[in-house]
Amino acid sequence: MAKIKCPQCAHLNDGKTTHCSRCETPLPKVAFKNTPRKPAPAQKANQAFFRRGQVVNQRYTVLDLIGRGGMGCIYKVHDNVLGEDLALKALLPQFVKNKMVVDRFLNEARITRKLAHQNIVRVHDIGMTDKGIFISMEYVQGDSLRGVLEKLPPGERMPVRQALYIVDQLCVALEYAHQYTIHRDIKPENIMITRDNQIKLMDFGISKLMATQTATSASMIMGTPYYMSPEQQRSSRDVDARADIYSIGVVLYELLTGNLPTGVPRPASEMTRDVPPALDEIVRRCVEPELGKRFASVAELRAAIRPVLQMLDEGKDGMRALSHSPGASIWQRLLPPRQHALAAASIVAVLLVVSAGLWMLERWTSDITAAAIDMDAALVPGQSAQYMEINAMMDTVRAHVASVGTLDRTQRNWVETAQSLREQAQVMAREGDAAAVIRAAEALQYYLAALMTPENMVFVPPGHVAVDNETLYVPAFFIDRTEVTLSQFATFSLNVEDGWPMLPQMQQAAEHYPEHPVSYVAWFDAQAYAAWQGKMLPTRAQWARAAYGDSDGSDVYPWGEDWQADSANIQTEHTRSVRSFSDDVVWSGCYDMAGNVMEWTRSRAGTANDTPPDFGDELLVCGGSFLYVQPLRDAVARPFETRAADLGFRCVLEIALTPHHVDKIVAAAK
Numbered sequence: 001m002a003k004i005k006c007p008q009c010a011h012l013n014d015g016k017t018t019h020c021s022r023c024e025t026p027l028p029k030v031a032f033k034n035t036p037r038k039p040a041p042a043q044k045a046n047q048a049f050f051r052r053g054q055v056v057n058q059r060y061t062v063l064d065l066i067g068r069g070g071m072g073c074i075y076k077v078h079d080n081v082l083g084e085d086l087a088l089k090a091l092l093p094q095f096v097k098n099k100m101v102v103d104r105f106l107n108e109a110r111i112t113r114k115l116a117h118q119n120i121v122r123v124h125d126i127g128m129t130d131k132g133i134f135i136s137m138e139y140v141q142g143d144s145l146r147g148v149l150e151k152l153p154p155g156e157r158m159p160v161r162q163a164l165y166i167v168d169q170l171c172v173a174l175e176y177a178h179q180y181t182i183h184r185d186i187k188p189e190n191i192m193i194t195r196d197n198q199i200k201l202m203d204f205g206i207s208k209l210m211a212t213q214t215a216t217s218a219s220m221i222m223g224t225p226y227y228m229s230p231e232q233q234r235s236s237r238d239v240d241a242r243a244d245i246y247s248i249g250v251v252l253y254e255l256l257t258g259n260l261p262t263g264v265p266r267p268a269s270e271m272t273r274d275v276p277p278a279l280d281e282i283v284r285r286c287v288e289p290e291l292g293k294r295f296a297s298v299a300e301l302r303a304a305i306r307p308v309l310q311m312l313d314e315g316k317d318g319m320r321a322l323s324h325s326p327g328a329s330i331w332q333r334l335l336p337p338r339q340h341a342l343a344a345a346s347i348v349a350v351l352l353v354v355s356a357g358l359w360m361l362e363r364w365t366s367d368i369t370a371a372a373i374d375m376d377a378a379l380v381p382g383q384s385a386q387y388m389e390i391n392a393m394m395d396t397v398r399a400h401v402a403s404v405g406t407l408d409r410t411q412r413n414w415v416e417t418a419q420s421l422r423e424q425a426q427v428m429a430r431e432g433d434a435a436a437v438i439r440a441a442e443a444l445q446y447y448l449a450a451l452m453t454p455e456n457m458v459f460v461p462p463g464h465v466a467v468d469n470e471t472l473y474v475p476a477f478f479i480d481r482t483e484v485t486l487s488q489f490a491t492f493s494l495n496v497e498d499g500w501p502m503l504p505q506m507q508q509a510a511e512h513y514p515e516h517p518v519s520y521v522a523w524f525d526a527q528a529y530a531a532w533q534g535k536m537l538p539t540r541a542q543w544a545r546a547a548y549g550d551s552d553g554s555d556v557y558p559w560g561e562d563w564q565a566d567s568a569n570i571q572t573e574h575t576r577s578v579r580s581f582s583d584d585v586v587w588s589g590c591y592d593m594a595g596n597v598m599e600w601t602r603s604r605a606g607t608a609n610d611t612p613p614d615f616g617d618e619l620l621v622c623g624g625s626f627l628y629v630q631p632l633r634d635a636v637a638r639p640f641e642t643r644a645a646d647l648g649f650r651c652v653l654e655i656a657l658t659p660h661h662v663d664k665i666v667a668a669a670k
Contacts, residue, residue: 049132050075050090057127060088060136071095071105071641076139086124090134100501102133109135111181111204119173121192121202140200145188149255160274161312163255164305166191167248169199171302174248177201178241178298186247187227188254226250226260230289233531242294245301249286252279261287278308387429390440393662394422397447400666404451411450414459418446444662445476445655451665454653456481458589460542465549466633467541474545479538480650482578482591483599484529487514489521492529500528503643515577517597517648523619523640526600526649535651540603540635542652543622546588547632553587555633557594568595569626575646576626586632590650593632597648598625605637621647 013021020027050073054062060077063085067074072095075088095101112123122138143151145166152158170191177183183190183204192200225233229246232239253261256268256275267280282304288294295301401407401415421443428436442462449459457478464471490510493500502510503520510518521529523537530537538546548555559567567583569576579591586593593599598621605618618637624630625646638647 049073049093050088055080056088056134057129060086062088071101077136079136085139087137087139088134089137091132093132096132105133105135107204112137114180115177115204117173117176119169119199119201120177121200138200140192140194140202142192142194142200145191145193145251148193149188157258157272157274158255160256160276160279161309163252164309164312165197166193166199166255167252168302168305168309170201170248170251171298171305173199173201174241174244174298175302177204178244182239182241183244183247184232184239185227186244186251188251191251231291241297242291245286245295245298248298248301249283252286253283256283276308276311278311282308387425387437387440390437390444390657393657394418394440394444394447396666397444397451397662401447401450407450410459411453414446414450417461418443418450421446441657442476444657448655448662448665449476449478452478452653452655454478457653458546460546460549460588463545463549465541465545466555467544472541474541474549476655477538477542478653478655479542479546479588479590480652481589483517483597483648483650484526485515485578486510486518489518489525489529490514492532496528496532500525513575513577516575517578517592519575519597519645519648520643521600521648522643523600523638527602530649530651533651535653537600537602537649538652540601540620540622543593543599543601544633546590547586547593547622550587556631558586558632559583563629568592568624570595570624570629572626574626593622594624596626597623597646598628598630598636598644599623600638600647600649601635603635 013027018027050056050062050065052062052064056062056077059081060079063076063078065073066076066087072089072091075090077086077088078084079086091102091105106126109123109126112120116122121140124136124138127134127136149158170186174183174186181204183201185203186201190201190203192202194200227247227250229239229243232243232246250261253259253265253268256279257271259265259271261283267277268283269275269277269280282301285293285295285304286301295304398418407415421439425436425439425443428439445462458481460474460477460479462474462476464473466472486506486509489506490502493502506518506520509516526537544555547553547558554560557563557567564583568581575596578596581592581595584592584594584596601620601622603620605620617640619640620635621638622630622635623632627646630636
């Protein structure tokens with residue numbers, strides 16, 4: 001019978017007991033069998049601290065709780081002085097001592113109070129109670145744009161005219177706001193639609209005043225990843241109004257198609273029949289990575305939208321060919337009109353990938369998911385735009401690999417595998433097999449891996465993994481061989497611009513146990529470190545692929561399906577140095593995935609794919625720890641602000657298949 005050590009008093013208890021016989025502390029659960037196990041319960045949601053009917057500051061009568069997040073609550077209140085209903089956004093008491101959170105909270109009030117516009121939610125005042133801080137603001141009767149989208153029936157899209165009307169009003173709001181500030185967090189959640197269809201922009205909490213030259217240390221990760229421009233993903237400090245224009249383009253594309261323009265996005269007009277091709281050029285100029293090619297101002301963007309709105313108002317369908325225009329899609333420029341649909345059917349769909357603080361420009365990665373390809377459509381030999389583009393990139397990388405003087409054995413193996421996959425892709429393309437695009441993309445990833453070889457990371461080749469009884473395809477990536485250590489996080493804390501705070505227990509542990517994994521890190525701590533390294537947190541699928549996504553890998557423990565004592569530092573009093581347990585090594589070469597500390601991912605709980613996290617969301621945590629036994633296949637949900645003695649992380653480096661990214665890798669390898 002296994003013994004269970006109490007995390008409070010270290011007393012060894014019988015394996016059948018649930019509470020310590022000495023101090024009554026609940027004991028960690030130990031899973032010995034290869035059977036599905038319910039995830040550990042998530043931490044209890046923050047409770048509202050204002051009650052209905054309560055009078056706050058002898059002025060505001062609380063009418064109802066209308067919103068709740070990880071940092072605070074929003075109430076509908078009646079202002080007994082002004083005699084009108086307002087919204088009260090209150091910061092939860094436990095965050096009042098967190099300078100970063102308070103600065104962000106108050107920044108919203110300071111900035112929005114300077115703005116008086118019919119399309120911007122007006123902030124009235126800042127107040128304090130014995131329990132915390134609150135902001136009183138205009139109460140908007142309506143719904144957020146996100147709420148409107150979520151209420152659409154499955155497969156239905158917002159009418160193009162309505163989408164353009166929303167974006168047009170959004171431009172009006174920002175044309176005024178940009179005289180004073182940059183919003184930096186344009187997304188459907190921050191766009192309110194009133195009952196009379198008026199647009200109200202809200203949440204300027206991470207804005208930057210044009211005249212202000214300082215920013216908080218958290219600015220590097222502020223914003224919502226999928227809607228952030230490439231320059232904001234690198235640094236939120238030095239952005240201008242064109243960052244908001246990029247976000248508008250993402251919102252517009254989402255309204256028109258129901259998707260986000262990640263990877264190599266298909267033009268909206270090819271995805272939705274009612275979208276005029278003229279909008280493809282507008283979206284493209286909004287989300288253009290190069291600042292100089294983007295719209296210079298929202299006024300310029302609005303001027304480009306007006307003719308399309310007029311055309312729709314006149315009842316024209318707008319389906320005019322743009323195959324000779326500079327903004328035409330790559331498929332329209334390279335293929336005859338009859339081949340557009342055929343080639344598009346062979347293009348791989350987009351994999352949604354994230355990093356919160358920072359989803360890099362290289363997120364523009366092709367989705368290599370076989371299920372997303374129309375396998376009945378024949379590939380036009382030599383004509384598929386994406387197949388041609390991938391082969392051109394492969395020629396560039398292959399030529400550089402050949403010029404490299406010495407490759408080690410691992411690099412040579414990757415090159416040989418790449419060559420074999422490329423030959424397979426060529427045969428498949430000649431036979432009209434649409435999956436040739438997948439095979440060519442895999443070959444390119446192996447070639448790139450031979451050039452990148454980042455230190456202390458392992459290459460995880462493209463392949464499949466089972467997650468919650470669903471088989472997923474995961475493109476290639478690099479992942480840290482070990483968890484991030486205390487010494488590595490301390491280096492980040494000292495060297496990142498403006499510094500990054502470490503808890504006292506983390507600082508003390510870093511001095512005495514530098515090679516132990518860092519713990520007590522909240523999700524945003526892990527995200528900030530990853531961004532500083534130019535990396536990302538792994539998705540749950542990536543973590544699972546690295547842990548057990550091989551035919552020889554066990555999805556229970558690295559050493560197999562049966563429990564073995566002392567194979568990892570589970571049920572001990574503290575962490576150990578990384579790489580301390582030779583049995584805790586998975587097929588990919590990663591250490592400590594079963595023990596030491598549990599690990600943050602960037603995958604949000606309760607979603608089928610990786611969508612951007614927001615305040616109050618729960619993120620999935622993988623792996624076991626020195627306190628908690630968990631099979632590799634399982635994950636638990638944790639609120640993003642959770643800090644625990646056995647909660648750390650490791651990072652990934654993804655291989656984006658774009659010419660820009662390939663050129664960067666080749667240049668770095670020279």
